[in-house]
């Protein structure tokens with residue numbers, strides 16, 4: 171049976187993966203309230219289409235951090251792609267770079283990638299790569315990683331701020347023994363030895379990192395710094411004050427603190443606070459083209475997609491990644507056309523959107 175939407179890929183991926191891997195990908199923290207709310211919140215928003223506009227030419231292109239991309243759909247950084255497909259992040263990179271997708275879609279690779287950054291770059295040399303950093307307590311390791319990604323041509327540094335400690339993921343606690351045995355974090359060697367470390371000795375993430383520390387990273391790199399995991403106007407204000415270049419409104423797919431708002435519900439407060447001073451993006455719960463339209467209408471410059479990429483990878487490797495992105499792009503095109511919007515940038519749907527049940 172053909173896989174025609176992202177949830178088809180989800181169902182199919184489940185059949186391909188071990189229980190522990192499936193749990194690792196799908197799992198949220200604690201009662202998974204926020205994970206579920208991320209998708210449910212989109213469904214509470216209703217679109218108000220406008221007709222008799224010329225929609226014969228729809229332009230999905232936009233820019234992020236000054237680079238043109240073919241659609242406002244990017245992939246979120248996720249760890250350990252080798253759990254889902256033997257070539258891991260190398261296949262993901264090839265899938266995202268498929269010429270069929272027409273122009274590069276940015277792809278932040280995780281500090282916890284299961285392939286080395288050199289291998290990822292070699293697998294798909296072109297395109298727009300970002301690096302997602304989990305701040306390591308050893309400053310030298312952070313420095314080493316940043317220098318490496320710069321020399322490999324990565325274009326932005328995404329610092330994830332919502333993981334001072336790994337969230338309470340119950341399934342992972344139960345399954346941990348079986349899950350990560352063969353995974354090595356090749357980019358996280360100690361600077362002294364150059365050794366890479368296995369997941370089960372996985373380096374801690376620095377819980378002491380503060381706003382004041384951002385200047386150290388800014389002195390270290392000329393790459394734009396984007397903070398991932400902002401959910402409140404207070405932190406959005408601080409992000410602007412500390413001269414970051416972008417914010418990803420995200421609750422880590424509901425995997426960190428449970429019972430925080432759905433990303434789409436937190437977006438409005440962040441967008442209203444930054445007033446266009448920095449670009450704002452969103453991840454969490456994007457499953458359809460309509461979801462992309464809603465996120466853009468509420469002020470996100472583009473969206474990032476997490477689990478669906480892993481579903482595509484699990485089903486068909488790099489071809490699955492391309493198919494997932496292709497489906498989402500096609501759905502987004504349809505959603506734009508049917509709502510009467512011909513430009514993804516600037517997107518101007520905000521006054522046409524309403525919460526279900528109220529004006």
Ligand SMILES: Cc1cc2nc3c(=O)[nH]c(=O)nc-3n(C[C@H](O)[C@H](O)[C@H](O)COP(=O)(O)O)c2cc1C
Nearest residue numbers: 195246247248249280330422423454455475476477
């Ligand atoms: C299996 C998995 C691994 C993840 N690993 C990382 C990671 O290494 N770094 C990070 O910043 N976020 C990570 N995330 C969070 C994603 O970047 C993103 O915030 C989230 O998946 C978006 O929600 P979605 O899955 O509903 O699209 C991970 C998410 C999943 C599902």
